[in-house]
Amino acid sequence: MKNLLGSVALALTIIVTLGTPSAADKLKVGFIYVGPIGDHGWSYQHDQGRLAVEKELGDKVETVFVEKVAYGPDAERAITRLARQNAGLIFTTSFGFMKPTLKVAEKFPKVKFEHATGYKRSKNVASYNARFYEGRYINGQIAAKMSKSGIAGYIASFPIPEVVMGINSFILGAQTINPDFKLKVVWVNSWFDPGKEADAAKVLIGQGADILTQHTDSTAAMQIANEKGVYAFGQASDMIKFGPKAQLTAIINNWAPYYIERTKAVLNGNWKSVASWKGLTAGTVKMAAYTNMPEDVAKMAADTEAKITNGTLHPFAGPIYKQDGTLAVPAGKNIDDGPLLGMNWYVKGVDGQLPK
Amino acid sequence: MILLLERRTAPSATLTFLSPILAIGITAIIGGIIFSALGLDPFKVLYLYFVEPLTSLWSIEEVIVKAAPLILIGVGLSVCFSANVWNIGAEGQLTVGALFGSAIPVYFTGWQSPSVLILMLMLGAVGGAVFAAIPALLKTRFNANEILTSLMLVYVAQLLLDWMVRGPWRDPQGYNFPQSVPFEGWQLLPTLGDGRVHVGALLAVVAAIILFFMMNQSLRGFEIRVIGSAPRAGAFAGFEEKRVIWFCFLLSGALAGLAGLCEVAGPSGQLQPTISPGYGFTAIIVAFLGRLNPVGVIFAGILLAISYLGGEAVQVEFNISNKSAQVFQGILLFLILACDTLIHYRIKIGASVVKLR
């Protein structure tokens, strides 16, 4: 009987405590991830950005995150949940969250939203992305130098513009060193599937690729590359832990500067909806240390990185020909952002057809 | 010392009533123990799981939104399983139903009128039924195990959806992203107020009530139950097993397809590569938890929806995997099944039985 009363009292206390609104001193910043932060790839890097915000602004903000949020109604609910918990700023970190973010933003006009890799904005929804293709160009150059077979394997997720521009940038970079460089692409139709990515890696190696690169989120391919003695590029994070002998470099998504900047904007009250697409220049894209390669290749890579960073080199500088021979970008010009965002064609030199 | 089961002369009435409550109670206790072992406050976790989802209107709405497809599919499956027809492919039927129904907004984008909605709903049901006809055919004609055929077809259906949404049905204005054109106006399900509760919830309850009466009051329902528990007796009575198989598959397929269409035309508003977080599979659990009784399925669906919401709340609060919801669901199902045994059998702890050899 005493225990029963005790439990009831405990339950009531809990109800009362949880029902009380929390102190509104700190700005609550929420993060919605599509994958696990343990993917050591895409979602992991967003979480690193979150941790950086906490470190920098810990006295003024508190952060909360939800991982492994599925697309669809569940996403809308997860975002709504954070908004209802009085989050002032919410980052939704995957393309598929675009619609749910816009919907929830309408219902919570005072909350600010930042959506990654999308193309729609509204009064309180900003969008942001990073120019990963800049890193791909450097990767391509390194690949052409380091490959003995002249064939690279590309483990791709879905044929969306984001991924296609990465493929094109890679081959363009490679072609500056070796005009006949070949690229084999396998579509695993998933952002994150270590088993499939491992299989794709093995198959590509078997078909002669001695350099692997990926636009998927796990470290499986890097592990396979390390085992089989070929080279690979890390994706989204530094994957050297998984491929100490294999990793040449990695494209690191460095969201910290952008996240801190936007959080500060909300704190200062001058947040506005923008479409941000920064790259090496702003530090949103970083390259991991150039390892497992001779001095001269590392120097070339660093040079290219410097040139892209200071704007003298654009990966998509004309003349660029499409696979079907038409001229996409004339000589002397750089590609505009528009055609990049809608890119649905391969550059001349890529084997195979783009899935329609 | 071994456990002996002694058959009761008649099923225990008290236990029939008590068993779901008993099962839920023991599940909560076991869950509490597991969470304590993980270093969390069990009361807080259980509160977040089972009580908090009901404390706000928004939350209750979300429970209904989540429960609607579970109930709609679950009642169809409860009829199936009563007949011993194991339709494990509801997830695939849901997908194909959504595809069929979405054909209208995709091909007749500007068409707006109430008949659009009716037509979409009907096509959703037809799509699901057509896809369910495949395992039905394979079973009746080739005696192929329907668990496996319906399951394999789930993967096929999902890949088909993926291809459609990335290829032929991709929104031309969508920057090449894999999604269909967004549905507009009458192509979207009407909602209650400006919340998210949509007409699918109503359809679910109506379906449950209709099927309840069908199973208990009609000859068809009797036929299904007899074929399920005593097929040979059914054959003597003139009930054809094949007809029952077809009926069950088409019915559950249609309901699953309808649920799929409701998901796409409701909360989602367009076709995407993934349209369901496994409702077709969760509905199997819902059917069993509801004891294969359509009205029971309503309660089971709501309970499961609450546990999903609880899992999400716990994930945000304590950063533990939202898979914890499935642990609860699994344990709950174990206990319901075990309690069901108690209804028909008494447990005796006996001395070792003398062996004959």
Next chain:
Amino acid sequence: MYAAEAVILTIITASTPLLLAAIGELVTERAGVLNLGVEGMMIMGAVCGFIAAFLSGSAMFGVLAGLSAGVAMSMIFAFLTQTLMTSQMATGLALTLFGLGLSGLIGESFTGQPGVKLAALAMPSLSTIPFLGPVLFGHDILVYLSLGLTAAVAYVLFRTRLGLIIIAVGGNHHSAHALGYNVIRVRYACIAFGGACSGLAGTYLSLAYTSQWIENMSAGRGWIALALVVFATWMPKRVLIGAYLFGTVWIMGLYVQGLGVPIPSQLLSSLPYLVTIAALIIISGNRMITKVNTPACIGQPFSPER
């Protein structure tokens, strides 16, 4: 390395977990028990094997842990279905659900960590033979175990008294009981064997196929294994063929893409499932084969006084 060699190696890796799980389930089903919880046992094997190997540094310890996890899970199933006589279908599904949930829960903090890799058996001189070397001799112990188990199960089932008892229990449990065999005990043992094999299959996924743990990494392989048992009409050697057939179609799909052939990747990905359905139709359609080999009592609970 030769392309053909690489393809064959990949096929072996893809087929081994299927074979391990299927051969275990075959024994369980031969004893008359349908355990739909293979996916749940497999994923628990994967997570426990990974955690044990990760914490201890020893892959073999991980293998043992994964095996034990599979057995433990199967015992829940056994208790419910054999002692409490619950519905095998529903209990198996509950086991899958429980396994997927529990594995996600306990594996949370180990997600994505670089794990211990199950090393290939060291056979120095043999594995350097070009082509045949790596294909025949360069594998880890679980690959050889999968093949060995298949042979052992075939031998035991059809050439030993134990095997005859198992088949008798699955074929007509009342007669077996009348003859004095302890039906329940035989079934418990076979369920445990099935659990051990599923656990090993899961361990293979997290220690050899990749050396990582991710939620849901079994990705439906447990269900494929169940299909393979039916496909093989409960004959061990046919399970071997089925597992490798599925693995081959799976890998060839990726291979074809790499060649640049313009077939939609989704169609290629769906081929393994379509092939399985086609095979099921062909096998099941031939009623003679199924009648001869189906364990007649499969799925029915056994009660002595009934």
